[in-house]
Amino acid sequence: MVNLSQMLLYSxxxxxxxxxxxxxxxxxxxTVIEIAPGDPAQFMLGINAQPDTVAALQEELGxxxxxxxxxxxxxxxxxxxxxxxxxxxxxxxxxMIVDRLWISLPLALYALTxxxxxxxLVGIYAAARRGxxxxxAVMAATQLGVAIPNFWFAMMLVLVFAINFQIFSAGGFxxxxxxxxxxxxxxxxxxxxxxxxxAAILARVMRSSLIDILGEDYIRTARAKGLSKHQALWRxxxxxxxxPVLTIIGLQxxxxxxxxxxxxxxxxLPGLGRLIFQSxxxxxxxxxxxxxxxxxxxxxxxxxxxxxAYAIVDPRLRLTS
Amino acid sequence: MNILEIENLCLSIHQTSILDNISLxxxxxxxxxxxxxxxxxxxxVACSIMQLFPNGTHVSGQxxxxxxxxxxxxxxxxxxxxxxxxxxxxxxxxxALNPVKTIGAQVAETIRIxxxxxxxxxxxxxxxxxxxxxxPQNRFPISLYPHQxxxxxxQRVVIAIAIAxxxxxxxxxxxxxxxxxxxxxxxxxxxxxxxxxxxxxxxxISHDLTVVANLANHITVMKSGKIVESAKTHHLLxxxxxxxxxxxxxxxxxxxxxxxxxxxxxxxxxxxxxxxxQLPRTRLFKAGTKFRALxxxxxxxxxxxxxxxxxxxxxxxxxxxRAILGxxxxxxxxxLLEDEPVFRANRPNFSIRxxxxxxxxxxxxxxxxxxxxxxLISEPFHLLPKSLSDRKRHDILSxxxxxxxxxxxxxxxxIHEFxxxxxQRIAIARAIVMQPxxxxxxxxxxxxxxxxxxxxxxxxxxxxxxYNLTYxxxxxxxxxxxxxxxxxxxxxxxxxxxxxxxxxxxxxPTHPYTKELISAAPQLPNFDKF
Numbered sequence: 001m002v003n004l005s006q007m008l009l010y011s012x013x014x015x016x017x018x019x020x021x022x023x024x025x026x027x028x029x030x031t032v033i034e035i036a037p038g039d040p041a042q043f044m045l046g047i048n049a050q051p052d053t054v055a056a057l058q059e060e061l062g063x064x065x066x067x068x069x070x071x072x073x074x075x076x077x078x079x080x081x082x083x084x085x086x087x088x089x090x091x092x093x094x095x096m097i098v099d100r101l102w103i104s105l106p107l108a109l110y111a112l113t114x115x116x117x118x119x120x121l122v123g124i125y126a127a128a129r130r131g132x133x134x135x136x137a138v139m140a141a142t143q144l145g146v147a148i149p150n151f152w153f154a155m156m157l158v159l160v161f162a163i164n165f166q167i168f169s170a171g172g173f174x175x176x177x178x179x180x181x182x183x184x185x186x187x188x189x190x191x192x193x194x195x196x197x198x199a200a201i202l203a204r205v206m207r208s209s210l211i212d213i214l215g216e217d218y219i220r221t222a223r224a225k226g227l228s229k230h231q232a233l234w235r236x237x238x239x240x241x242x243x244p245v246l247t248i249i250g251l252q253x254x255x256x257x258x259x260x261x262x263x264x265x266x267x268x269l270p271g272l273g274r275l276i277f278q279s280x281x282x283x284x285x286x287x288x289x290x291x292x293x294x295x296x297x298x299x300x301x302x303x304x305x306x307x308x309a310y311a312i313v314d315p316r317l318r319l320t321s
Numbered sequence: 322m323n324i325l326e327i328e329n330l331c332l333s334i335h336q337t338s339i340l341d342n343i344s345l346x347x348x349x350x351x352x353x354x355x356x357x358x359x360x361x362x363x364x365x366v367a368c369s370i371m372q373l374f375p376n377g378t379h380v381s382g383q384x385x386x387x388x389x390x391x392x393x394x395x396x397x398x399x400x401x402x403x404x405x406x407x408x409x410x411x412x413x414x415x416x417a418l419n420p421v422k423t424i425g426a427q428v429a430e431t432i433r434i435x436x437x438x439x440x441x442x443x444x445x446x447x448x449x450x451x452x453x454x455x456x457p458q459n460r461f462p463i464s465l466y467p468h469q470x471x472x473x474x475x476q477r478v479v480i481a482i483a484i485a486x487x488x489x490x491x492x493x494x495x496x497x498x499x500x501x502x503x504x505x506x507x508x509x510x511x512x513x514x515x516x517x518x519x520x521x522x523x524x525x526i527s528h529d530l531t532v533v534a535n536l537a538n539h540i541t542v543m544k545s546g547k548i549v550e551s552a553k554t555h556h557l558l559x560x561x562x563x564x565x566x567x568x569x570x571x572x573x574x575x576x577x578x579x580x581x582x583x584x585x586x587x588x589x590x591x592x593x594x595x596x597x598x599q600l601p602r603t604r605l606f607k608a609g610t611k612f613r614a615l616x617x618x619x620x621x622x623x624x625x626x627x628x629x630x631x632x633x634x635x636x637x638x639x640x641x642x643r644a645i646l647g648x649x650x651x652x653x654x655x656x657l658l659e660d661e662p663v664f665r666a667n668r669p670n671f672s673i674r675x676x677x678x679x680x681x682x683x684x685x686x687x688x689x690x691x692x693x694x695x696x697l698i699s700e701p702f703h704l705l706p707k708s709l710s711d712r713k714r715h716d717i718l719s720x721x722x723x724x725x726x727x728x729x730x731x732x733x734x735x736i737h738e739f740x741x742x743x744x745q746r747i748a749i750a751r752a753i754v755m756q757p758x759x760x761x762x763x764x765x766x767x768x769x770x771x772x773x774x775x776x777x778x779x780x781x782x783x784x785x786x787x788y789n790l791t792y793x794x795x796x797x798x799x800x801x802x803x804x805x806x807x808x809x810x811x812x813x814x815x816x817x818x819x820x821x822x823x824x825x826x827x828x829x830p831t832h833p834y835t836k837e838l839i840s841a842a843p844q845l846p847n848f849d850k851f
Contacts, residue, residue, distance in 0.1 A: 131376070217416040223373055224411075225431045225482060226404035228396070235430070236419045314421055315466045 006318040007311060014307045018300055025296045030071050033289050039063070044087055044283045057087070061286070074289075083290040088282045093290045096275065101294075103173055103187075104264075104272040108256040110184070110191040115199035116249060122199070123206025123245075128233055130211055139207070145200025154193035154266045161189060171268035190267045194260055198252045205248050210241040242313050250306035254299040323385075324349050324489050324522045325370070330382035332365055334375060339365050341546045343382070347490070347539075352516060352523045354537035354554075356530055358569070358770040359741075361543040363526045367494045370524070371409060372399045387489065405435040408483030410512075412495035414476035418467040424451065424478045425463025431485040450481040454511060472634070473504035477511070484515055491516065491523045497532065501633040501797060506841040509536055528770060530573045531843040534558060542566050568772060574845055575775035576804045577782035580789075582625035588758055588791055589622040589645070594654035596640055614640040615651065616815040622759070622793065627785070629806030629823060630795045631838065637815040638795050642763050645793070646677060658759065675704035678752035682764035684744030688736040695732035698722070698751045705755075721754040724787065725780060742773035746780065753788060760792040766801060774801070781805055799842045803827050811835045 041057040042049065058064055062073065077084065083093035126138045162170035168189050176183040213219065214237055222232040261273035272291060279287035311317045325347040332340040340362045347353045355363045368374055370384055372391060384391040386407065394402070403409075411417045418427060428447035432438065438446075448458055454477040467475055476496065483491060493512060497505035513536060516523045527533050533540055534554060541551040542565065550563040561567045596615040614637045622628050632638055643649045645656055647663035647670055656663045661673045678701065681687040688697055695718055702709060709717070719729035725746040736744060745765065752760050766774045778801065784790055796802050802809055802823065809826050811819040811834065819832040830836045 217411060217413055218419040220373065221411065221417045221479065221482065222419070222430075224371060224403055224409040226400050226402070226434045227430075228400050231434075236422070239421050240419070316420060316468045 010311050010318050011308060014304055018304045021300050022297065025300070026075060026293060027071070029289060029292055029296070030074060033285055034067070034070065044285055046283070061087075078290070078293065084286045086279075086284055086287050088279070088284045088287075093287050096287065097272070097291060097294060100270060100272045100275045102176065103269055104257055104260065106183070107187050107191055107194070107260060107269070107271060108253060110187055111194040111198065111256050112249070112253055114191055115195035115202055115252070118195070118199040119202030119206055119245075122203040124210060124233070124238065126203070126207045127210035127214065127237075127241075128230065130207075130214075139204070142200040142203050145196050146204075148196065150193050150197055151262045151266050153196055154190065154263055157189045157193055158266075171266070173269050186267075186269075190260075190263050190269060193266070194256055194263050198256065202245065202248055202252070206241065206245050209244045210237055213237045213241045216240070239313060243310060246306050246309050246313070250303045253302045254295075257298060258295050322349055323347065324387060325524070326383070326385040327366070327370075328383040328385070330366070330369060330380070330384060332362075332369060332378060332380045334379075335377040339546050340369070343543075343546075343548055345541055345548070345551060347522045347524060349489070349522050350516070350520055351539065352513070352525055352537045353539045353541065354525045354527060354533040355541045355543055356527055356533050356569075357543035357549075358528060358772065360545070362546040363528075363543055364494055366543075367409065367492045367524065367526055370490075370492060371403055371407065372396075373403075401435070404431050404482075404488075405486050406488050407490045407492065408485075408488040410476070410479050410483045410491070410493040410496045412498050414472050414479055414499060417479050418475055420467055423464050423466055424456075424461075424470070425465075428463075428478065428481050428485060431482050435486055446485070447481070450485055451478070454478075454481045454484075455507070456481070471504075473500050473508065476500060476504075476508055480508070480511065480515070484519065484521075487519045487521070489521060491521050492526075493523060494526045495528065496525070498527070498529065502799070502843075503633060503837060503841040505532070506843070509843075512536075529843070530569060530771070531845050534845055535843050542569065570845065572772040572775040574800070575771075575778060577778050579627060579782055579805065579807070580786050582623070582627070582789075582807060584624040584626070586624045587621050588624045588626075588659060589793075590655070590657040590660075591618055591620050591641075591645070592655045592657070594618045594641075594644060594651050594656060596637075596644060596649075596651045596653075613815050615644065618654070618815075618817055620810060620817065620820065622791065624758070625789050625791055626808065627791070627806045628793050629802040629809035630793060630812060631797060631799060631802055631809060632812035633797065633838075636812045638812060639763065640815075641812075642679070642761055642793075642795060645761065646679060647674060671704065675701060675755055676758040677761065678755060678757040678759075679761040679763060680745070680748045680752050680765040682767055684741050684748060684768065687748065688744065690736055692735075693732065694722075694734055694736070694747060697736065697747065698732070698754050701751065701755045717754060721750040724753065724784065725750045726776075740773075742769055742777060745769060745773075745777055749777075749780065749784070753784065753790075756788065758791060760790060762792055762794045762796075764796055765794075767796060767798060778805060799827060799839060811838070 039054070039058070041054050041061060041063055045054055045057060062070060065073070081094050083097065085091065086093050086096060089096065122138055122142065126135045129135045158170050161168045169186050172186065174182045174186045210233070214233065219232050219236055222236045223229070227235065258273065258276075260271060261277050263269075264271040264273040265277075276288065276291050279291070323346045327343055327345050330340055330343040331338070343366060345353065355366060357363055369380060370386070370391065372394070374380070380392060382392070386402070391399070391402070418424070425444060425447045428450055429440070429443035432443045432446050433440070444463065448463055451461060451463065452458060456474060456477050461470070461474070467478070470478065491512075496512065497508050500508060509532065512523065515521065525533065525537060537554050539552070540554050540557045542549045542557075542563070544565050549565045550557065552560070552562070557566065561570065594615055595613065595617055597611040597613050600610050600612050618641065620628075630638060630641070640649070644651050645663065647656075650664050650667065658673050658676060661670060663670055663673065698718055698721060699714060702714065718732055722729050722731055727743065727746055727750070736747070739747065748765070766777050769777060782805070794802060794806050806823045808821065809823045810817050811826065811832065813834050819826055819830065819835045826835060827839060830839055
């Protein structure tokens with residue numbers, strides 16, 4: 001039973017801290033990229049650019065306006081969805097990002113679903129059989145999962161499932177227009193490759209958290225009530241073990257959305273990761289700045305959701321924080 | 322008729338023998354107590370009956386419950402017995418309940434595991450059970466979570482879970498050890514009433530002889546996994562067949578002689594001290610309320626005087642200790658040590674901190690396990706205005722260790738090499754090494770076994786003779802306070818409700834709360850009567 005007014009108060013507090021984080025992050029990004037050091041227009045054009053070309057670009061980018069006004073223009077632009085125009089591609093940044101986001105966001109969510117599902121199964125199984133041979137074997141496997149570089153694993157997946165069995169395509173993206181199934185099909189191998197190390201880490205966290213919980217007094221109380229070991233684990237253990245697991249899930253999402261650069265390269269996916277990569281190499285600061293801000297925004301939102309999830313899982317948090 | 326018969330029970334964990342040839346029996350409607358010091362194997366007897374063992378346990382013998390040998394039951398059969406035919410109450414109510422489930426759900430769960438009834442019917446039963454154990458629905462709705470209840474209230478929930486299906490046997494493993502005296506008295510009465518009301522038998526495990534002597538029909542004394550003596554309570558107390566039983570009983574009424582103090586110089590002045598804690602908001606548009614932890618506290622402590630402070634948990638004792646040590650600021654009033662404030666201009670006053678030391682309750686968690694004893698004890702030295710030479714430092718350490726009954730060589734050991742009682746000696750050595758003006762003992766003997774407690778009290782008396790100590794002794798144990806203090810303060814809800822000479826206050830209390838405390842404290846029956 002969740003007390004609504006407590007929950008609302010808690011969410012409001014978390015929301016205020018979310019807003020503060022966003023403001024601080026935007027100021028830092030703006031300062032690093034636009035103010036220090038040197039001139040963005042000069043930087044984007046390279047050392048050998050003609051002074052009048054630089055001046056023209058400065059004019060175009062609005063660099064001759066005072067810095068604090070530029071900051072507010074940037075922020076207010078983003079709020080209404082205007083991220084500026086890419087210097088290299090001459091298209092609105094917002095459009096470019098939205099196109100890429102339609103690949104990267106589903107990919108991250110897909111990978112997160114796989115890693116969470118696998119990690120829960122493996123973690124709970126290992127915890128229930130702790131100290132036994134199967135536990136040791138499963139934990140050794142997760143060790144391997146953490147150690148294997150995911151681009152190598154991605155190539156193995158392509159070799160086996162795309163080239164040998166030809167179940168999935170080796171790369172590229174079919175788009176969502178031909179149906180969700182088609183889109184998901186081209187994202188499956190990348191999602192698995194992305195999810196593997198995350199699942200391995202999460203499974204280890206789930207296992208150790210659950211083992212800690214199984215040593216708690218209330219598990220003994222549950223057993224004294226007449227619950228079997230497995231009933232006690234499912235009814236009293238799992239929910240309590242979720243709290244550290246949620247923290248890791250929140251942190252992993254940031255990695256899944258921004259850290260997919262290599263996997264996107266391996267599978268020729270036109271995602272956000274590739275866009276950042278390309279924009280950095282072509283010195284397109286406007287795109288870089290916008291994508292970074294967007295990533296920060298997504299990560300902070302995800303962590304806000306994790307905070308809310310904490311409070312749903314643990315009634316103590318609703319009152320005390 | 323015997324509901325429980327244990328015959329020749331032996332138990333070992335990873336080849337270490339824990340229980341050796343235990344036999345005991347329990348009749349319907351009776352209370353059988355097992356007592357003994359920590360490590361005697363009392364709790365393992367309870368675990369054996371419930372068949373809830375740690376890994377690597379080997380058991381032999383017989384545990385007959387209702388004529389059936391529990392050791393021969395399958396795990397599935399045991400699940401049907403646990404919680405249904407045998408209920409269990411545990412020591413630590415603060416952690417015995419699942420923090421993320423409501424108390425109603427946790428009580429109802431026991432019923433729903435064993436009986437095929439609807440959720441509503443189980444909830445109704447849970448509601449009635451909670452009312453029976455003293456948590457009526459109007460003040461304690463079943464939608465509360467464990468963290469919203471006090472320790473005593475949580476123990477009532479645990480008891481409700483244990484008696485939900487009117488089991489034939491109730492096992493209570495140190496059910497009141499973690500509770501205040503007045504709460505303890507209420508919980509013990511509740512257990513006693515439930516035993517009569519439900520025609521149960523109760524196996525009670527306690528290290529506290531006074532609790533056991535007043536409750537049980539039969540007492541078994543255990544030591545190092547063996548039964549030392551077992552007899553009807555009356556018989557056991559009047560005959561004391563075994564030396565160990567005698568030793569335990571005398572240790573629990575141990576009294577030490579303190580030297581008289583004569584000084585009239587004031588050392589510590591606490592003047593009109595108040596402190597509030599901000600409580601978290603519970604509503605969106607309502608300011609959070611404040612909790613007054615200390616309410617206009619004033620007292621003085623003279624040089625060489627031993628002052629006691631008693632009161633229940635939550636009465637503000639710990640807040641006061643922290644305030645005196647200068648760890649936390651107070652909202653109002655002054656605390657002066659030798660006319661210097663302990664907290665000045667938003668900072669602790671370090672110039673006087675070396676004049677105070679403290680000994681805490683738990684000797685197992687109040688030391689850094691990675692430091693050697695010499696470092697642990699000499700830590701306060703950094704407060705001194707100028708550093709000591711190695712030679713001098715070594716001498717002071719050796720003297721302090723010898724004074725508390727340890728050897729100078731022990732300085733090179735780590736804390737895990739010592740027992741609980743030895744650790745508390747080390748804590749005392751750390752406190753006296755600076756020769757402080759004032760020592761605060763915060764429940765310093767509460768976690769110790771009776772015989773260890775007796776030796777620590779002896780040590781304290783010795784040190785009083787040797788060093789002319791001044792201390793504030795905080796404890797919930799009235800018999801200890803009576804023995805080691807000259808004057809006592811009784812605290813309730815952040816206020817001092819009674820003060821005076823210890824003998825006078827404890828023998829002729831005037832405030833109703835002091836009277837309640839004294840009458841709630843279990844006492845050993847007088848030997849002469851038997």
